[in-house]
Amino acid sequence: MSFIEIRQLKKQFRQAVKSPGLAGAVKHLFSQQYVDKLAVAGIDLDIEEGETVAYVGPNGAGKSTTIKMLTGILVPTSGTVRVGGIDPFKNRMDNARTIGAVFGQRTQLWWDIPVSETFSLLKDIYEIPEDRYRRNLDQFIELLGMEDFLHLTARKLSLGQRMRADLAAALLHNPRTVYLDEPTIGLDIAVKQRIREFIKRSNKENGTTIMLTTHDLGDIEDLCNRLVIIDRGSLIYDGTLEAVKNRFARERVIHCQLQHADIPALHDTFDRMPGVAVESLDAACVSLRFDRFKATASEVISAVMLHGEVADFRIDEPGIEHVIKQVYERQLDLEDGHALAAAGTEAAGA
Amino acid sequence: MTFSWLRKPRRTFFLYRRLFGAQLKAILEYQSDFYIMIVSAVLTQLLGIVFLWVVYNRIPDINGWTFWEVVFMYAMVYLTEGFGSLFFEGTWRLGRIVNNGELDVMLLRPVSPILQVLSYSVGMNGLGNIVIGIIMISQALIRMDLHWSLGKIIIAVLLVVTAILIRVSINLAANTTAFWFKNAGNAFPMMIHNLGEFAKYPITIFSLGVQLLVAVLIPFAFISFFPAYYLFDKSSAPWFWIACPVAAIYCAAVAYTVFHFGLRKYESVGN
Structure with missing residues (x-):
């Protein structure tokens, strides 16, 4: 038996339904209507x-x-x-x-x-x-x-x-x-x-x-x-937090500071490169979002260097906040570990 | 769990003293207006006595009860109200405690929530009621020229204690309705409290319905009328006073039970 043991735990609250305004309040006085809200809907959890x-x-x-x-x-x-x-x-x-x-x-x-x-x-x-x-x-x-x-x-x-x-x-x-x-x-x-x-x-x-x-x-x-x-x-x-990160934090963003860049050519390149999407692009700087299972950082950098000189670059990992936000928004389906329709990924795949 | 804090009366009293003492210290340090509350309480109650005096100037007795006997009943109502306010004001804050979720914190502690509610607050105005109550009671007992024995003195003290217990239990039970009526201004406890006004007079002057109400359903009569009945030797049955502690136990048990029903109903508040 675990230290903390939660089995099929449910908690239902009863909320009064009131129509707005004075009329609603008076109406509520005579015919009270309630809705039951299931705040906890059957949780099983063991904590050691x-x-x-x-x-x-x-x-x-x-x-x-x-x-x-x-x-x-x-x-x-x-x-x-x-x-x-x-x-x-x-x-x-x-x-x-x-x-x-x-x-x-x-x-x-x-x-x-x-x-x-x-x-x-x-x-x-x-x-x-x-x-x-x-x-x-x-x-x-x-x-x-x-x-x-x-x-x-x-x-x-x-x-x-x-x-x-x-x-x-x-x-x-x-x-x-x-x-x-x-x-x-x-x-x-x-x-x-x-x-x-x-x-x-x-x-x-x-x-x-x-x-x-x-x-x-x-x-x-x-x-x-x-x-x-x-x-x-x-x-x-x-x-574990690690597992979530490894499974779902697959996107990276690479930021390059450019000199003498050929902007149309860069656009053209990355529009055709699988797993990569252009976040922003101007003469001084390019930001590229890529799926690390589809493209590597060096591939992306090499492609940039073909069309301009890279003065400096930085790679951003997504924070765990980003991942969890996706979970909340049901963009990631954790059940089968499959990333669903995360906006960036979809754009990259297109 | 049941009555666990009664099983350890010493610890209960100790914790009450600590919690109440801390609140009292806070009031004495941070609030300087409490003496106004005390004085206004005294004036309010004196006004009631003056009214009674005016009435008795025109008639010799009400239903066989003389002026000082009724003063005694008045004073018992004041006195118990005073104890209820000074030491157990928290009962009157229960609505707030429940509605803003402060009860959460009380439930986290290994101390009976009832004890925590009782010691939650200090009502300094109660001091005025207690002072005026004691003066009036002693005046009434002196003027009536009663025959005292040791037994009667002990019983008299016991009747004051049971009267306070009844008053506080009724306060607690009435305020416990906050678990069901979740609006901030719950008028029900005040309505119950005002029924106590009936207990300022010999209940025999009222209709049967009112008598049943204050003698059985909400037994305010055991605060004032029945103790007076015993002390002024109105009854031929010498063991009659036992009804008062019985009523007190009944009230405490009802308050305790209602409170624990309320706890099951408690829904806390969202963050």
Whole structure:
């Protein structure tokens, strides 16, 4: 049995349907109409202890709903969830002792209470032994750079400070599992780095299982060895990030700075070359998109050099963001590993 | 899980004290207008007593109840309201806690969400109600020239405790409707709260329907009327007071059950 075990998990929400305007509101008063929305539509997922899993999907895909069922906030409509053998809703308190969570959009700090006092309250809530509390707190303050704002109330913190304090609050009791729901949303790169380092360290040193939802693909690349993609309540991919990259990040863009180029000839050449498409082309610069399974970089460069002098060149790999965006947009079919109608590829093949 | 926080009353009390203490400290440090709330609460309640005094100037008694006996009932309503506000104001914030998803955070912690709701906020105006309530109750008890025994004193204290428990349970149960009525301005809890006005008078002056409402369905009468019935020796049955703790347990059980039904219904909020 896996550490986290999700079986045929479903969550259905009931939404009131209201026609717009006052008339709609009055009408709703007498005849209430509802639609059922399946936020999570039957998910199976196993996560082992110590794994770092990125749980990714477009807005409204069901990520947060899944996390809320894993943390015991929501009761599943059907299916089962077990975390360390515990049903998180039925034995919510037992589960709560062993988990930590950060919801990027919502703080778990007390608004009007200084951060240091919040930590001290959490010590009593989680019954953290004094020596471990001291050790963790000192370490967290240093790693997350919290010295400057410990005495402030949460209300007065900047977003970056708040997120760091929230992360420390979630990990103070050495939870076995940590759920991070968009922990780096809206943060600058320096704070992001700090938070990622901190999470990585917690995973390495304590073997903390980490489940992370994010729109920031840097988070995924940096933190997670496993990628789970969900869309419209169902899993559409579960595997390594590398595999996605290798299978789908097949396009490269080559940028050449040109001198004395024969532009019509270049156009002519690349219009006929399979797997290559002209992104932009003028006297000074040419950008070419090519499929690395159909043409090599050296072939492309050689072809350019036939019709002009290359002063400098650069090759761009597509970011994982580009790949995942294609998955969201259903341009890539992950089931059979076949790239469908990705705009660039299609143009190149024509 | 069931009643797990009752099994550990010491830890429950400790956590309540810590959570409430933190909120209290925050209020004392950041809000300086609370004394206005206290004074206005005192004035409001004094006005009620003045009204009662005017009525009693024209008539000797209402249904056999004299001025100070009714003052006692008034004061019990104030006092319990005061305790409800000062120490358990969080019940009145439940609508907000549910509607803006703050409950998510409470559910992440290994502490009973009911305890967290109760200690969520401090209503300083309650202090005014408590002060005026204690003054009025002691005045009423002194003026009525009662025969006190040790047993009666203990029971009197117990009746105050059960009255507070009933009040807070009703507040909690009424506000728990927030799980079902998801609009921000849920008027239902306030409506239930206002039914407590009936308990300021001997309920025998009301129609049978109202009597059943405040003695059985929403037992506000056990806050004021029935304790008065016992303390002023209106009853020939000496064990009569036991009905009050029974009503308190009933209210607490209903509030607890309704709250846990509500939790199953809780849908959190989208991000």
